[in-house]
Amino acid sequence: MGLLDYFRASRPKGSASVAKERLQILVAHDRAERGRPSYIPRLQQEILEVIRKYVEVDMSAVSVKYEQEDCHEVLELNIVLPDSATGRL
Amino acid sequence: MGLLDYFRASRPKGSASVAKERLQILVAHDRAERGRPSYIPRLQQEILEVIRKYVEVDMSAVSVKYEQEDCHEVLELNIVLPDSATGRL
Numbered sequence: 001m002g003l004l005d006y007f008r009a010s011r012p013k014g015s016a017s018v019a020k021e022r023l024q025i026l027v028a029h030d031r032a033e034r035g036r037p038s039y040i041p042r043l044q045q046e047i048l049e050v051i052r053k054y055v056e057v058d059m060s061a062v063s064v065k066y067e068q069e070d071c072h073e074v075l076e077l078n079i080v081l082p083d084s085a086t087g088r089l
Numbered sequence: 090m091g092l093l094d095y096f097r098a099s100r101p102k103g104s105a106s107v108a109k110e111r112l113q114i115l116v117a118h119d120r121a122e123r124g125r126p127s128y129i130p131r132l133q134q135e136i137l138e139v140i141r142k143y144v145e146v147d148m149s150a151v152s153v154k155y156e157q158e159d160c161h162e163v164l165e166l167n168i169v170l171p172d173s174a175t176g177r178l
Contacts, residue, residue, distance in 0.1 A: 026115040032172070039143040046139040053135070054128040083121070 021081035023051065031071040040066070040075050048077070055081055110170035112140065120160040129155070129164050137166070144170055 025047060029040055044064065051057060057079055065076040114136060118129055133153065140146055146168055154165040 020119065021121040022117075022119040024115075024117040024119075026113075026117075028111075028113040028115075030109065030111040030113075032110040043139065043143060046142070047136060050132065050135040050139060054132060 021055075021083070023055070023077075023079040023081060025051075025075075025077040025079075027075040029073045031073070034071055038068075038073060040073055044075055044077065051079070058082060110144075110172070112144075112166075112168040112170060114140075114164075114166040114168075116164040118162045120162070123160055127157075127162060129162055133164055133166065140168070147171060 027040060027043060027047070029038070031038075048057065048062070061080040061082075063078045065078075067074045067076075116129060116132060116136075118127070120127075137146065137151070150169040150171075152167045154167075156163045156165075
C-alpha cells in the first residue's frame with residue numbers, strides 16, 4: 001500500500017465533498033534500546049512551531065495521538081487548517 | 090489498520106533481528122485549492138533541522154520520497170540513525 005493510499009484510507013469518512021485544508025504528520029521512531037527517555041514529545045512541540053511559520057494553526061484544531069509499544073513509538077498530529085489558510089511565506 | 094501496524098508493515102524485511110535506530114516522518118497535506126505553491130519542501134528542511142537538535146543525522150542516511158496527486162501531497166523522510174545515536178539533550 002502506498003502512502004497516498006494510507007492517507008486516503010485514514011481520512012474521515014464523508015469529507016470528500018468538503019475541501020478542507022488538512023495537515024497530518026506522523027513521526028515513527030524505532031529505538032535500538034529501551035529505557036532512554038523519548039525526545040518525541042519535545043519534537044512534537046518544535047514541529048508545530050515550524051508549521052506555524054507557514055500556516056495559521058489554531059491549537060484547538062490539532063489532535064495528537066501517541067502510541068508506544070516495546071521499542072517503537074509513533075506520534076500522529078492531525079491539524080485542520082482554517083478555510084482561509086494561506087501560506088505565510 | 091493502526092499506525093503502528095502501518096509502520097511495522099513498511100519496515101524493511103529482515104531487519105527485525107538487527108536493532109537499528111530509525112526515524113520515519115510523514116507529512117500529508119490535503120489542500121483545499123490547487124495551484125498555490127507548496128511549502129512542504131521548505132517544511133522538510135526545517136523538520137530535519139529540528140531533528141538534528143536531538144540526534145545526529147548523517148544526511149547520506151536520509152531518504153526522501155514525495156508523492157503528489159491532485160490536492161494531496163505526501164512527504165516521507167526515512168532516517169537511519171547511527172548505532173551510537175544518543176539523544177543530544
